Amino acid sequence: MTQLVLGQVLNGAIVGSMYGIIALGITLTFGITGIVNFALGEFMMIGAYATFALAERGGLPYPVAVVPAACIAAAAGYLCNKAFFRFTRGNLVNGLLVSIGLISVFESAVLWYWSATPIEMHYVLPGAIRLGDVTLPKMKLLVFAVIVVVIVLTYVGLARTWLGRASFAYAQNAEAATLMGVHTERLVTAVMLYSTGLAGLGGALYASLYSLEPALGGVYVLKGMEAAILGGIGSLMGSLWGGVILGVIEAVGSIFLPTAFRDAYGLVVLVAILLFRPSGLFGDET
Amino acid sequence: MKRMPTLLGILAAIIVLAAAPAFAQDVVKIGQIEAQTGPNAIYGWMSSQGTALAVDEINKAGGFKVGGKTYKLQLVALDTRGEPKEASVQLKRLVEVDGAKYIFGPFLSNVFLAVRPYAGEFNGKILMWGGATRIHDYVGTPGHDFLMRTWNWDAGPNGFGELMVDQLVKQGVKKIALLYQNDQGGKVMEDIYIAMFKKKGIEARLDYFEPGTKDFSTVLAKIAAWKPDYLFPGYADSYIYDIVRQATETGQLKKFFLVRGSLGPGLKNKDALDEYMVYVPKYFEEAEKKDPKVQKFIKAYKDFYKRDFPYDQAPLCSSSCYDHVYMLVEAMKKAGTVDDPAAVKKALMGMTYEGMWTLRFDERGEEIFNFDVVRLKKGGALEVTHINPK
Numbered sequence: 001m002t003q004l005v006l007g008q009v010l011n012g013a014i015v016g017s018m019y020g021i022i023a024l025g026i027t028l029t030f031g032i033t034g035i036v037n038f039a040l041g042e043f044m045m046i047g048a049y050a051t052f053a054l055a056e057r058g059g060l061p062y063p064v065a066v067v068p069a070a071c072i073a074a075a076a077g078y079l080c081n082k083a084f085f086r087f088t089r090g091n092l093v094n095g096l097l098v099s100i101g102l103i104s105v106f107e108s109a110v111l112w113y114w115s116a117t118p119i120e121m122h123y124v125l126p127g128a129i130r131l132g133d134v135t136l137p138k139m140k141l142l143v144f145a146v147i148v149v150v151i152v153l154t155y156v157g158l159a160r161t162w163l164g165r166a167s168f169a170y171a172q173n174a175e176a177a178t179l180m181g182v183h184t185e186r187l188v189t190a191v192m193l194y195s196t197g198l199a200g201l202g203g204a205l206y207a208s209l210y211s212l213e214p215a216l217g218g219v220y221v222l223k224g225m226e227a228a229i230l231g232g233i234g235s236l237m238g239s240l241w242g243g244v245i246l247g248v249i250e251a252v253g254s255i256f257l258p259t260a261f262r263d264a265y266g267l268v269v270l271v272a273i274l275l276f277r278p279s280g281l282f283g284d285e286t
Numbered sequence: 287m288k289r290m291p292t293l294l295g296i297l298a299a300i301i302v303l304a305a306a307p308a309f310a311q312d313v314v315k316i317g318q319i320e321a322q323t324g325p326n327a328i329y330g331w332m333s334s335q336g337t338a339l340a341v342d343e344i345n346k347a348g349g350f351k352v353g354g355k356t357y358k359l360q361l362v363a364l365d366t367r368g369e370p371k372e373a374s375v376q377l378k379r380l381v382e383v384d385g386a387k388y389i390f391g392p393f394l395s396n397v398f399l400a401v402r403p404y405a406g407e408f409n410g411k412i413l414m415w416g417g418a419t420r421i422h423d424y425v426g427t428p429g430h431d432f433l434m435r436t437w438n439w440d441a442g443p444n445g446f447g448e449l450m451v452d453q454l455v456k457q458g459v460k461k462i463a464l465l466y467q468n469d470q471g472g473k474v475m476e477d478i479y480i481a482m483f484k485k486k487g488i489e490a491r492l493d494y495f496e497p498g499t500k501d502f503s504t505v506l507a508k509i510a511a512w513k514p515d516y517l518f519p520g521y522a523d524s525y526i527y528d529i530v531r532q533a534t535e536t537g538q539l540k541k542f543f544l545v546r547g548s549l550g551p552g553l554k555n556k557d558a559l560d561e562y563m564v565y566v567p568k569y570f571e572e573a574e575k576k577d578p579k580v581q582k583f584i585k586a587y588k589d590f591y592k593r594d595f596p597y598d599q600a601p602l603c604s605s606s607c608y609d610h611v612y613m614l615v616e617a618m619k620k621a622g623t624v625d626d627p628a629a630v631k632k633a634l635m636g637m638t639y640e641g642m643w644t645l646r647f648d649e650r651g652e653e654i655f656n657f658d659v660v661r662l663k664k665g666g667a668l669e670v671t672h673i674n675p676k
Contacts, residue, residue, distance in 0.1 A: 004508070115323040115327075116325065135536040209501075259494065
């Protein structure tokens with residue numbers, strides 16, 4: 001039993017890191033632009049399908065296909081920002097409605113072109129690594145490592161660079177940031193590009209692990225939202241930890257309770273934590 | 287003279303309108319409600335492909351004669367995407383707007399349960415041919431004369447599932463783990479197989495997963511800790527691909543037993559598994575080499591759709607598909623009518639159709655046909671057993 005639990009703690013952490021990358025996009029977008037972008041899951045889906053198209057149809061090696069796939073998702077994010085989101089800043093409800101509308105648009109487009117029948121990529125890195133009695137697929141470990149590196153680099157980038165400080169300044173007081181020379185329009189565009197690109201990267205990594213279908217983004221954006229709230233909206237490392245904790249709760253909960261309800265276990269713990277820490281585990285209490 | 291074009295136009299319109307009912311009478315409409323796309327589309331997609339092909343062949347051959355009149359077929363195939371609500375609206379359209387008396391499908395139990403009450407209102411006026419497992423509970427019962435099931439039943443002396451479980455018993459299998467999706471299809475399989483395994487002395491455990499699940503690591507680890515001889519995963523390829531991959535990648539579970547789904551997930555993971563035993567209505571790769579009817583079908587498919595033949599999906603054409611269109615036409619000829627589904631059903635019940643499969647119906651209206659059981663071994667070696675139910 002110990003080995004089973006240990007194995008699922010590790011597996012849950014890996015699966016949870018996928019929630020974390022979406023949570024990071026959510027927390028960045030909301031923290032800096034004030035938009036709750038429920039459509040981030042769709043940018044993840046775009047990244048996943050783009051990876052499939054580039055690797056399976058275009059013949060690109062998987063590691064090469066990941067970068068343009070994330071860029072395609074970011075480009076879609078850029079267009080959505082220019083066409084819709086820039087008109088919804090400062091209006092939470094309108095932003096929410098636009099993002100929900102985009103879910104339908106993107107899902108329908110993919111449904112039309114690819115159909116809803118799941119598709120699967122070739123195995124990028126088959127096989128598993130044994131750590132004692134615990135066995136973990138190599139590809140999952142690689143995905144976990146990539147996500148952790150990306151989140152840490154994002155944290156460092158925001159904490160140590162002028163752009164990062166400008167972002168925090170804008171999030172705290174947009175008017176003051178503008179007066180201090182921050183080019184707010186460019187900043188917001190950069191945040192949208194980066195968060196949708198991150199979601200696209202998440203999708204590209206997802207494609208190497210699971211079969212793809214148009215509705216995949218819906219599940220992950222909800223998990224990402226849970227992870228972001230659990231970690232504390234606005235906390236970059238909190239989004240990673242939120243995702244990991246959520247993944248571990250789901251995995252370990254499913255050992256002792258029916259797997260058919262695994263989605264509920266994370267939600268129950270989330271509600272319980274929010275009762276005591278309304279701003280999340282790593283959120284600012286002030 | 288200036289009025290001449292107008293008069294000619296009116297005349298042409300009158301001719302077209304007068305002729306329209308005559309044309310309409312010469313067409314027999316077949317409606318189809320199947321999931322052509324979606325996670326559970328494995329069944330409906332191939333059915334819709336085969337039906338369209340047969341309709342095209344029959345029409346190109348000049349149609350068929352009933353009572354001295356030549357008829358052509360018109361197929362109205364709608365994609366339910368596996369959504370019961372969507373299917374209900376589509377069936378209403380097929381029956382009330384298109385006037386289709388012959389309905390092919392559904393293959394999914396959740397869809398069937400949703401459309402059954404509405405279809406029942408047209409008892410005796412329509413004929414519904416579906417492969418859904420839940421149809422077994424209703425076919426041949428009062429108020430369900432409209433229903434025929436186009437799939438072998440799992441249990442009983444002719445049951446393909448029972449025969450496969452008997453093979454497990456012969457191997458000395460003691461424990462089997464069932465991993466089903468938490469939906470109507472999963473529940474119906476629980477009803478059939480838990481009792482069957484118990485009767486045969488095989489210990490079974492059942493785990494459900496939420497539809498939409500992609501990561502099965504936890505439940506597979508739980509199952510592996512129980513040390514079953516075989517894993518019996520769900521009924522839809524969309525999940526079976528992920529399950530077989532994740533189970534074999536970690537080496538936790540290497541033997542699979544399936545009564546639904548295709549050979550595809552096994553073939554994709556053939557080097558990592560020990561055995562993949564699956565019910566396949568026909569193993570086309572082998573049948574193509576021996577059976578001219580299968581060769582003709584494969585060639586016609588490639589010519590019609592201008593793409594490769596889907597060997598892994600093609601076995602699903604055993605239900606509400608290619609052969610059934612021809613069988614329906616033969617039944618109409620035998621009954622001497624295209625407008626009376628009750629008479630056509632009576633003709634169907636008394637006939638055996640020799641197509642790619644040998645098709646006939648039992649006294650309840652449930653189909654019995656020959657099928658194959660394929661055992662895929664590590665590395666890709668195959669062993670095919672042909673079964674001809676009595």
